[in-house]
Amino acid sequence: MGLMPEKFLKPYNSKEVEKNIYKRWEESGYFNPDVCIKEGVTAPDAPVFSMVLPPPNATGELHIGSALMLCIEDIVTRYKRMQGFRTLWIPGTDHAAIATQSKVEKELYKEKKTRHDFSREEFVNIVHEFVLKNKGRIKEQIIAMGCSLDWSREAFTLDEKREIGVRTAFTRMYNAGLIFRGERIVNWDPKLQTTISDDEIEHKEQNDPFYYFQYGPFVIGTARPETKFGDKYVVMHPEDKRYKEYTQGQKINLEWINGPLVATVIKDPIIDMSFGSGVMTITPAHSAIDFDIAKRHGLDIEQVIDFNGKLLPIAGEFAGVHIKKARPLIVEKLQKKGLLVKTDEAYVHNIAINSRGGELIEPQIKLQWFIDVNKKFSLTHSKIKGIKSGEETSLKDAMLHVVQSGEIKILPPQFEKHYFHWIENFKPWCISRQILYGHRIPVWYRGDEISVGVTAPAGEGWRQDEDTLDTWFSSALWTFSTLGWPEETKDLKTYHPTTLLETGYDILFFWVARMILMSVFHMGEVPFKTVYLHGIVRNEQGKKLSKSLNNAGDPLEMTEKYGTDALRMALIVGNGPGNDLKLAEEKIKAYKHFANKLWNVGRFVLQHTPDGGAAVFTQSDQQYVTQFIALAGDVADDMENYRLHLAAEKLYHYIWDVFASAILEESKTIFKIGTPEDIASRKRLVMTVFSDFLKLLHPFMPFITEEIWTSMPTAKSLLMVEKWPNDF
């Protein structure tokens, strides 16, 4: 018997190993690149690899999708660290303003309380306490996945440092004229009592009756009769022959819901002649398109529905009635007046709902803060390829430019098209929210005066804007706010732009695009060089998922049951970039078996090869060496090109089919009846190949490889900072 410790006599026990190993990593300080340099495991002038962790919602749960994200990012990080890079992966959490506040309000509601039972300060404190409790749990979950994050640099989108960043960003953009306050039509959620951005809207198909009403000489169609009270403009296409007798601005007397009305004819090419009767009345205060038409023709804009979803006095007898209740009543009245022409019951259309809360969105006109993405500004300090310092550009143009020029590469490449398409439709970004939890808008008012800045203005009588910022405003600064910006820190100079941004494709627009926007403006450079997008894991609503009952559940449960390494492999193998993942528990189990296989290979190696030796390889062993070097090259090539799934599979098959089934099986005979030269050669082969194999596999299965490594005679320090094997 050789060096084999007793622990190898039992099957691999992930539970006993994992906590212990993580503690050793953490205590080593090697998650922090500064320590790596100080201890001499990384060269001070080594190339940099940096990445931010997409900050999980502070009140969220770590789900199997986050596990996939953590796993991919940790694999890349560990690989780069072993390649000798100055490697930094920054952890943090997101305050997720709306989501968090809704959650707390739900909790409060259980005690029959609402946010209105508290002062602003009290309420924010309640939310804050809630967040603190949850943050710890998320950190535990991230640790359980084995992530090599530098916890000394942990950040939170709503902590003090980030608040300075947010206020600085707001102020500088305001001063550049890119942030403005204006009355626009916005997406209003009557339930959460806040605006949301266009991207937070979800369209849902719904069947509603479609009514045709007699409107003077015209027949108009609508699915929303409750908005029609104030409709005094009738719009048609200028080239519609059916209505050529009517002229722009013509007045028409007609009978409407609450009595006689003078309507004005408007001609506008936006009208689709083939839809309905080709004529419509407009409600500019509650429809984005109608609002545009009204602006174009200088028409009156009148609010019909209040911010709670109830009809205003303009509705006459219906004033104060909720729109949901009012609709059938209005139809009934119009029918009685003989103005209902017909009803199409089979009408299917898309309604807008808030993806965060689920309530129907009511377009409303409100005074809000926006980022103007089209306005030209001068980019004073540009490091962006193709844009000179001082050159004029717009946020939109710059955002397009950095991807078109290839300075930012998006993987898989088809998502570049999604990105371009989205940018082309990018309208002013509404950044103010009427909720309490979040970064309060750094603007103060006093009479007609306005003051924008990082701190409150001096003097009496200033009142701060009541609104908070869209949560994505602060997370958009993440690549540089985590590095100390707006201070010109050493971290900022060293690690920005970050090397890689890895996240789910579902937040390409929400987050990735907005990070590009912010970095371009504030840093004059890209936030990252490569974007790697992984697929999402469908929830119970996903049709495919619900039909199979063996889909895996909570990641923590899985790591408990099968070990983190097994879960990591199951998440990686067979899951190409950008593809959605459906994970069967059986697959995780299979990689638990693989972990045990590796464990037993370790046992064999340590039993039979007490020393590494310096023997000369026999010809056949030399072939194995060559094969292994080729494998190491292949794996490195896959890693460089983010083909993690292929790399993992190659490693799996190598250790099982080549190393265990061929090399070890042969070795049994060689060790028994081989010549001394054969034996020495084989012992060296087995030890060196296995030892280096552990390095190759470590990014994927960090715990078990580190645990076996501690028993290897070749081990000098932790495996996590060993150099990636490039040759023998």
Added chain:
RNA sequence: GCACCCUUAGCUCAGUUGGUAGAGCACACCCCUCACACGGGUGGGGUCGUAGGUUCGAGUCCUACAGGGUGCACCA
């Protein structure tokens, strides 16, 4: 409506630059042989959605179609 993705073994999916089909699980039979039964061995199972095209050669590229899914836009 516009765009993108998917369709490969019973199930879940790989297959990076085009070169005679792979994995895990499941299934059948054999083996508790001295690293490992969380193992080993043997075996069954696929006209790679359909129809064309390019090519010496296509699951892999092109075109059309069908089915499934996603994103964006939107109808008054």
